[in-house]
Amino acid sequence: MFTLCYAQHTCALASHIALIDAGAPHELKRINFRAMEQQSPGYVAINPKARVPSLITPRGILTETPAILAFIAQSYPEARLASLHDSFAFAEMQAFNSYLCATVHVAHAHRMRGTRWADEEASFADMRRKVPQSTTACYELIEQGMLKGPWVMGEAYTVADPYLFTIAQWLEDDGVDSSGIPRVMEHRSRMLDLPNVKQALAEEFAA
């Protein structure tokens, strides 16, 4: 049994969907970001980075979305959530996930998490003004080549799909013009049609 520590509207949704996709027994533990619960002693004992997601497993605790996604795919090979016997294809998927984690998510985070990297209000405002440009540049790269279609890696659905879907939840708020990225938007719609995705969203936003 796994326990996924998540918060609403965060990248933890990707791991949540992947757990359902894998058929992995799991329960959810909601961390209340409005109450700053991620910085509580109880949660910091789980994840000293004070972030979500954290996946509590019988072996220990895992963090970082790309690592958790690969772990789920490798732990449930029958679910076929990654190319597990082709190290090049696996690496291409991991490269996509790493780009989402270290570039797209980071560009997005400058809209609301500026205190990680600066101290002045004027800097935060400058960062916020830049987010539409920096995130649009990311989505254009995804649109023009990284998203192979119909799924991220091509014909086969992988854990990269819930990750792109999750990050793409934020693009309108980030100021990205969705009309310029039709393939990304089609992917998002295709994901939203999946029962597992509907289930994950319903669970996260249940009372």
Added chain:
Amino acid sequence: MFTLCYAQHTCALASHIALIDAGAPHELKRINFRAMEQQSPGYVAINPKARVPSLITPRGILTETPAILAFIAQSYPEARLASLHDSFAFAEMQAFNSYLCATVHVAHAHRMRGTRWADEEASFADMRRKVPQSTTACYELIEQGMLKGPWVMGEAYTVADPYLFTIAQWLEDDGVDSSGIPRVMEHRSRMLDLPNVKQALAEEFAA
């Protein structure tokens, strides 16, 4: 045969060391950052993100250090550069690498790459002032728990070791007080004693 596109003083060093560790046949292609070669049409055709590293393989081009490192480890299992038959241990290593990529490297990058996330000189100055604090917080987490010792993952050397070594090249310039992180500094010294690390550095800084 692989070709690693790298630049001096960048995170590409981690993949370079790992290629030597794996005994993987490879050649180096230096990208001249001073001449902005990473934004040249020739290089953008290799890597549309205009970053290093890029690993040119017979199957195609890989980017993103965590993905390249896992690929090298999986492609050369006899080199024992990762726990390939233990998905939890593999995930722990990947979580460490993801943290370096998406948090430590990103904190560092605000010292010199502020134009990615803002436009005003005052913001860049604010970001630069914050780097010692943000990077020190990262290294304290590594010091206090993530670095198991003697190697990152404990008794076994993995591709996480050249990655930490590489990122840790920058810590003094980032304003981190090295006296507060003795275990990280010991790890860096231990790495610098390895012939493969000496070789990689010599190759990157040869005329």
